[in-house]
Amino acid sequence: MKSTKLALLIGTALVASATLAFAQEKGGVINVATVGEPPTLDPMASTADLVGIVSQHIFETLYTFDKDWKPTPLLAAALPEISADGKTYTIKLRSGVKFHDGTDLDSKDVVASLERWTKVASRGKQTATTISGIEAIDPLTVKISLTTPYAPLVSLLAFNNSAAIVLPSEKQAEPMTDFVGTGPYQLKERKADQYIQLTRYDAYKSPEGEANGYGGVRHQYADEIRFVPVPDPNTRVEAAVSGQYDYVDSLPVESFERVKGSSASEPVMLQPFGWPVFVLNSGNGMTKNLDLRKAIRASLSMEDMMAAAFGTTDFYALDAALYPSQFTWRTDAGTEGAYNIADAEKAGELLKAAGYKGEPLRILTSRQYEFHYKMAQVAAEYLKLAGFTVDLQVVDWATLTQRRADPTLWDIYITHSPFLPEPALIGMMSTKAPGNWDTPARAKAVDAFNAESDSAKRVALWADVQKVIFEEVPFIKIGDFNALSAKSKSLDGVSPAPWPYFWNASIKK
Template structure:
């Protein structure tokens, strides 16, 4: 443990022990003080897939449909929908009384423009957009989507909760180029973004939106009644884990989103802190290549690293060597999901042999090109991955540089398509909640959409053809066959390296209740017991 972390943690523990019971009580129970997983640098949840921005997005914005605990699509801003007999015209009726945070009514044309912008950044949305003839409005409360051909999965696309969610914005914001960030935060969700109190790297503030009309159903995932029990939510950005741990034990904050594994035992000994795993599905760690530039525009070099990676090294590093919360998963689809079968080709199985990996690199044509690894030093649920990869590539005698910075800077820089000599990158790591990458419709990491796809810009027309067939067939057996063909193509082309499955613990002050069983840190439904 670093000396600074030890001092901060020790100080927090002494404060928690020495303080009389009265000091352990909340000073203002109308305010929720939250330590997010990372700094919030990108505010537009359509522009990026960063989880921290998605958390911000669900706080401020709302969606037409949500997903319940059983994975079923449920109306949210929508009152209901209808589909024409030929399947080519969808009409979605908005609930009455919806308002934006600036007081203006939510109109169907706002939502049509929002869907159009979202579809240009999302994998599933892109599949839908190829069939859309028009995004329009029949009247102020009725969205009308005209299709060139039927798309039965339309509601599943606009309801999904991960990668890029279909957040609704006023038309004047939704008309922004989707590859340029919206900076004015006007949503219709349960909380308003307080722009004049936003300080990137330090503080984010939200206030309850009194004009929000929650649904009457119980809250489940992103569906049901999003009841805002707090008048104010304050995010305190704390890159140092020891500081966050001490603040939680002392009652200075109420909820720490992602707990450092090495601090879990300490927090469990605090009578005023609860440590939990709220997500039952777990996360899949991934190593993502930049497929635009050398050396990883060469599939043979990517494949050599796919072979060389030992998942156990990564999983032990990310979990603090806690076998209770990790398991290897040698599948391109998440283990434990319908397509998550470990069917690696024989030549990729078994413990990696570094001598063979070096030979694979030579045979594929690696000639010492520089590799830049972007790595977030402030995000313990990702940061160790970069350090393990840096060590691996050094042992493989590759020309490698580890650029350690904050996660917000990683999010900004990974959008660059420049070569490393001009500020680009070669590798970054991240994690995905298992449900967000479980099939060809929603997983951006295996799709081959090129420059129109996810960061790394992997292009593969065959994968796109297989995904298109998966979307259009109603035969589940054929869908499973197609998913396996995509998996085998992904083992050959290696757009990404799976690093295994693990769980991330969260911690909060005992007495805070209403947590949803999801991978995301949603602010609604929470209250003090």
Template sequence: MNMRKSWILSLAVLFVFSSVLVACGGGSNAGKEKTLIYGRGADSTMLDPAVVTDGESFLVTENIFNGLLGFEKDSMELTPALAESWEELDDGKTWTFKLREGVKFHDGNDFNADAVVFNFERWAKQEYLPSDKDAFIYYASMFGGYEGEDGHIIESVTAKDEYTVEFKLKEPQGPFLANLAMSPFGIASPEAVKEDPKKFAENPVGTGPFKFENWKKGDTVTVVKNEEYWEEGLPKLDKVIFQSIPDNSARLTALQSGDIDIMDGLNPNDADTVTSNDQLQLYERPPMNVGYLAFNTEKEPFDNKKVRQALNHAVNKEGLIKSLYAGKAEPAANPMPPSIWGFNEEVEGYEYDLEKAKKLLKEAGYEDGFEVVFHAMPVPRPYMPDGKKAAEFMQADFEKIGVKTKIVSPEWSTYLEETNQGEHDMALLGWTGDNGDPDNFLYVLLDKDNARIPANNIAFYKNNKLHDILIKAQRETDQDVRTELYQEAQEIIHKDAPWVPLVYGTPTLAAQSYVEGYAPHPKGSDKLKEVDISQ
């Protein structure tokens, strides 16, 4: 090669290398695309928030959609969102919302009152579902069923003008505003839904800070900055990639090596590893959850209350917490956490007592025990870092009272489907509160209304007295009166023992030191619009 050609080649290489440095920021943020990779324990099941019930789906959809109302970034205080203001009339039976003007859906269509009406009518009438197997489970759980059912609380939703919408309720509903702020009630583009509901569940269109880009199932969901987002200066990131890494330890390794920027599902005993590394920062999500073991009360032997009480006595919650939670949990007595108002402190959890458990089994006619299939979660959840190990821990104690269990752990979407269809004998699950109201735990998870398939009440527990109390509490707007009713409800549930309430967990998360503005939200799904990267 002659000197002239060599010099030209060297110059070309230098130019390319310099261009790469400029494109990557060259040690500064100038011209650099800000991409955040969020490591999580499982993939989403679907991306239509009205259809799903799992936190992994809401983690993504929370950033694609807005509801009429929202919550503060680190608390359950209500804030305006797509509705700028609202007014209560007729003793809580009529609500008028003034909508934000100039907002567009990600497909370019206008957000307006007609879009709000379409969404609520879609949910109430069970229209435009992705498939025949799906249902708007949350809608029925929060608003008393679907249109035409006796308990359905919403009488009508009407567009009074282009940016005013009116809700008429059959009766006042105490948690109504808090319900509207929940993740499932993000307002979707009517045109996108009507074009193809199944496609919409995989390619969602909302008004949120990020727009959907792609979904590589089992691997990543990618969202990109909505350049026309209505909150000025937000979002700060250009792209967020939600990366599925099922194993907690592998996820921490990915964080330590710089492959991801934030991780949830940190093993509690790895917290010290994070705090001792000056390149990382530790977070604790404000606790608003319960992990539980649900008995399918429609199947033998769990249709017998004494059997359910016996298994409550056979669970060593303190030992479970010591083994799996490294002190980041407390034993549960009620099916709602103490961070929620209305918690009944007078209810004492079933003490760990194997002799008492054996006695109850004998009284129930199962002196020699029985065999049962035990569903254990295949993925880490905020209330349970390792479902399989938790099941194995309880399996050992159950065997001491003659109850033999076969642990099964199908993949996450199958697990959710089998439990909400009632195919299980007993199953581990849990709940992170959606709106800070006791109704969201007690009515949603344990009322007979929500034992309809697909069920949020996977114990399929039905108690008419409890139902009457919970409906009365819903229709009441005085919080003191509601508190008394919910405390009575917790006493009934404790005696009937459809669950073993296991733990109230304090989930731990970790991030790179350069991540700024991240605030884990109590409800478990975080808006990332204010998150930034400083490097």
């Protein structure tokens, strides 16, 4: 991907922290208000952003992303050596890295962890189909052998979502029972619905080099980081305005002016951040029927949903394509006549073709992300106009992430995603992700895209993938949106990022 274009992505806000090289104070507690209680602290077991936000401070991956969204070493000593045929990746590890239990990280831990990842994580399962072997060559060298070239591999190993974290080889239980990582902070205490308390890990060995996005040096200025669930968005806004927390995540965008006028806090805006998405249960139940999925899409007014969710076009844009114009992945393939349709008559014809008999269409949403709920309310009315019986189920986010794992419990769930540097990172692309999109057309397009290493050819192949997505409707993009958070004016060293991180952050006393 071209770095000149990458510089314009959400990475424009992921500023290299090298500009924050002034002396920062040690000590204190960074209090972070989150949208709720994470369903787990095992980032392999969940694709929820909330899990990644917390767990990235405890666990680390072989690679991470720099400010330009390029993979950069984290636990690895360098980017992998890749064989000429693209089927062998040799990864050298940094020496002297210790787990929170005091043991040394070595290649056996990496092998065991990657094997767990291929069994537990949706993106690991997705990758497993191309892996023929993972082995330790020596104490600090791991070799991954593939059956076919797989271009997204390093990006998948770098992602903190459904993450390929490295655990001690003897602590690979599923579900996770020992939360032992190599990160700059370690888990001290978790009180459900109250807080997650992390404390500085004094034996932490940081990567070298200037801070660069999620990469480079990781300082531990704060003694503790405390993540506090604040599910109600209005409560989060008031907490931001009053300065009750050092960082408040995921605020309704209409609160921008209030936060901007606060004497205690300041807004943190990511523009463009990502896209709200309706994930359809294309592998199970009534939404397994393609005509019914097309009827859902034909019913919806993306314009009205985005206006309800974000108020003004200062904070959103209507766009069918899965990537905006700043990305090299941008293509309009498949989008014509398949976006912002809001045609009840057309939807009704598709419902008739689907043999729909009034069964309740179960929509899972949550008020913790208020824009999800607002879109769901608007969608429900348009779906009713088209002839659907709608069962709108409003639950907390942790419950939603649990229910979506059971394909018998839902037909649509509402979520969102940042724009990701590698399309293979999009969760719904995996046949193992909730929704279970698994068709011959998907396999043909996605496998060809993943097997191609030439960047220019991959751009063209991504257009083929997007075309299949619009033909088969496994999920529906609603639009592009900006994301708003807030930080205390006493909090230094925090760069705006889709998954906020607090190594390199400090509290001014």
